[in-house]
Structure formats: structure tokens, C-alpha cells
Amino acid sequence: MNPDTEHMRSETGNGRRGLGVVVALGVLFAASTVTGSVQAQGAGAANAPAAAKPQRDKEAQRLFKEGVAAANKDDNEKGIALIKAAIARDPQSEYIIALGTTEMNADKFRDAAEHLWAFLNSGQPIDPADRKEAEEMLAEAQAKIGTMTVRVEPAGADVLVDGAKVGVSPVEKPIFVEVGQRKVQAIKEGMAPASQVVDVAAGGKPAVELKLGALGGSGGSGGSGGGTVVQPPQGGERSKGLIYAGVGVSAALAVVGVGGVVGWWVKYGDANSIRDNCRGSGCQKNFDDAESMRVNFAYMSLAGFVGAGVIGGATAIYALTGKKSDDATKPNVSLMMGPEGSGLVVSGKW
Incomplete structure (x- = not known):
């Protein structure tokens, strides 16, 4: 030995x-x-x-x-x-x-x-x-990175991820990428390049399809006419950083809501005091100012509580739906954003 x-x-x-x-x-x-x-x-x-x-x-x-x-x-x-x-x-x-x-x-x-x-x-x-x-x-x-597959039409194009060449199409082996937003490009001499931006989750397995266009035409396409494909996390853990941020923002908005309630109550008391005790020429203006502040605090409180509920609910949904099936036969929904509009892309088998 x-x-x-x-x-x-x-x-x-x-x-x-x-x-x-x-x-x-x-x-x-x-x-x-x-x-x-x-x-x-x-x-x-x-x-x-x-x-x-x-x-x-x-x-x-x-x-x-x-x-x-x-x-x-x-x-x-x-x-x-x-x-x-x-x-x-x-x-x-x-x-x-x-x-x-x-x-x-x-x-x-x-x-x-x-x-x-x-x-x-x-x-x-x-x-x-x-x-x-x-x-x-x-x-x-x-489980801690993304495993990407890229298909390019036609063959013979250089495939790049974040500007670094990873192979020539057809790329038979998987492409391992870091978690986050990745830019995938296909370049071939004499043809217009094509690209996609993909959000890669830990354990995700995004499949990218690029089609090169003719020079002088509308350019190549990625998926449905180019643009950005935002894919939900697939089979991996949710980002703890995003969860903590969501909880923090929700808690801060709740504090704003509570502050709005306190401010409303104080100004309510001020307005009543002015109405009952003030006898001077400026009493009406002071009363109107107190009432205006009371209304503003009410709106602030409402916005704080609503925002806390929305952010908190979204964070809870995000955290509780972290584990998803890697079964490619199940429907998959992605958000597609491009220069010609946006929408949902549903893929899979039913």
C-alpha cells in the first residue's frame, strides 16, 4: 500500500x-x-x-x-x-x-x-x-448546479454559455452551469446568431433549442422567437436567500402597517382635541391638517398590511413548492418574455 x-x-x-x-x-x-x-x-x-x-x-x-x-x-x-x-x-x-x-x-x-x-x-x-x-x-x-442540454439547428454552430465556448453542435454531452441567469448563444459563419437567456435553478435541467436564421433576415430564434425563458426551479432546493428576503420584506411591511395604525390613532386624537378645545382663528386649518394626516396614516397602514400579506403569501408558496418532479413527461410551465410580447409556455405530455 x-x-x-x-x-x-x-x-x-x-x-x-x-x-x-x-x-x-x-x-x-x-x-x-x-x-x-x-x-x-x-x-x-x-x-x-x-x-x-x-x-x-x-x-x-x-x-x-x-x-x-x-x-x-x-x-x-x-x-x-x-x-x-x-x-x-x-x-x-x-x-x-x-x-x-x-x-x-x-x-x-x-x-x-x-x-x-x-x-x-x-x-x-x-x-x-x-x-x-x-x-x-x-x-x-x-443537485447544486444546473445540467443544460442545447440543440441547435443547423449543425456545425459554435455553442457558447455566458460567452465561453462549450462545444460545436450537435453537443452530445450535458453542459454543467452555475445557478442563476445564463446566456446561451449559437454562432455560425454566414448565418445570423441565435440566443436565449435562461434562469437556472439548483438541480434544474433546462433544455434550450436555438435555430439560426439567414443573414439579413429577422435573425435567429430561441424557443418562441427569442427573448428570455424564465423557468421555475426543477427538482432542486429553493433559494434560502430569497426565502429570508421575502420574510424580511413581509415583516418590514407589517411594521409599516402597525406604524400607520398608531399614527392614525394619534392624529384622530389630535383632531378631536382641536375640535373640542380650540377657539382661535387658525383652529379650522389645524383641524384640517390633523384630519389629512389621519387619512394618510390610514392609507399607509392599509398598504403596509396588504403588501405584507402579498409578499408573505408569495414567499410561503415559493418555500413550500420547492420539490418538484423531474419527470419530463409531466407538464412544465415557463414564462416567456420577448420583444414581441410575453406569455406562458406549456410543454410536456398529458
Whole structure:
């Protein structure tokens, strides 16, 4: 057992995510290296000519070892950089899953999803236990980001997300994106570009369709004539920040309503006092001013309580409807906003 990978097991075994996959792959790597060496010696003893097996990149091995050591010391940034350098020299599957695991520990869920997906689809033999652990980590990462699919007509267009190229259509693999508003573009020489802006929720799986138009025409389209598609969260958790903000705003409006009631009551008393006790020439003006303030406080109180009810109700609905089915066969409603108008887009099967 390699002491570095054994230390890595003991350091992270009790943490949120262990690097057990890296240990297992390290053992397999060591075993295969020793076996290859023994076979080569046996062939030499028999004086039988044999082609030399391809050697692992020694520099990549060194970088990988240092990256694992850095990750064991919770220096994830250094570990990620070193393991990436190892992959650049020798893209072994054990290096890729180690990178994904370290990125999970660093809360870089989008990067981790990309590398874990690449590991699972590398085409190399994967031990069933390693595959299971990688699939579980990938599912955990996807629950915190968005997994986007993009279809472009015609093929051969560059696909960009937030200005960064992610592939050329048709893009067969999923596109992992951060939560929030994302701009998707398709560009092809000789054709008008097309784009969509999509609101991506944690765990969401938005599907984007873009159609390029002819140059000089009305331009390409995204969905129903371009514009912005605002999708409700799909299968993920609601944003706690939005919930807290809604509760805070609702509470503040309720305070305004209470303040309006207090102000109304004070001015009501002032108006009665002026009416009963004032005998001067300015009494009527003072009475009118008090009455005017009383009415204003009444409106303020009404607006505060109504606003608190609306915001509070909307926040409650948002918080209580966070879990939704990922079943693509169920109807899905999206709000479509574009230069030619807005409306609701209903998709799915009934």
C-alpha cells in the first residue's frame, strides 16, 4: 500500500467526502505496474523478444502524488492545480476522478461534475465500486448546479454559455452551469446568431433549442422567437436567500402597517382635541391638517398590511413548492418574455 494514498484515506475517511476512489485506483495502478514489471522480467529470462509496454509519465506521477498530498492537507486549490497538470501530461482515469473529488471538497461543484462525468464516460474499465462512488458524487454535484442540454439547428454552430465556448453542435454531452441567469448563444459563419437567456435553478435541467436564421433576415430564434425563458426551479432546493428576503420584506411591511395604525390613532386624537378645545382663528386649518394626516396614516397602514400579506403569501408558496418532479413527461410551465410580447409556455405530455 502506497503510504501517500493510505494517508489520504485516513485523512478524508471521516470528512464529508473521502477520496476512497483515488486510493482504490492507486492500488490498481501499483498492482498493474508491478505485474507489468514481473512479466517483462520473465520475458527477458526466456530470451523472447517483446515490445516494451508504454510507460507512465513519471512527471505526471510526481505531480499527481504532490496534488494528493496537498489535498490531504486541505490545500485544495494547490491540489487541483497539480492534478490538472498531471492530467495535461497523462490523462489517466484515476487522475480525473481524484480531480473531481478534490473539487467537490472545495465546493467547485460545476467543475467536479464535468470531471466526474468525463471519468464515467472515459471508455476505460471502471471497478463497480468506483463507478458507484463516482455516480453518487456526480449526483450530489448536479443537485447544486444546473445540467443544460442545447440543440441547435443547423449543425456545425459554435455553442457558447455566458460567452465561453462549450462545444460545436450537435453537443452530445450535458453542459454543467452555475445557478442563476445564463446566456446561451449559437454562432455560425454566414448565418445570423441565435440566443436565449435562461434562469437556472439548483438541480434544474433546462433544455434550450436555438435555430439560426439567414443573414439579413429577422435573425435567429430561441424557443418562441427569442427573448428570455424564465423557468421555475426543477427538482432542486429553493433559494434560502430569497426565502429570508421575502420574510424580511413581509415583516418590514407589517411594521409599516402597525406604524400607520398608531399614527392614525394619534392624529384622530389630535383632531378631536382641536375640535373640542380650540377657539382661535387658525383652529379650522389645524383641524384640517390633523384630519389629512389621519387619512394618510390610514392609507399607509392599509398598504403596509396588504403588501405584507402579498409578499408573505408569495414567499410561503415559493418555500413550500420547492420539490418538484423531474419527470419530463409531466407538464412544465415557463414564462416567456420577448420583444414581441410575453406569455406562458406549456410543454410536456398529458
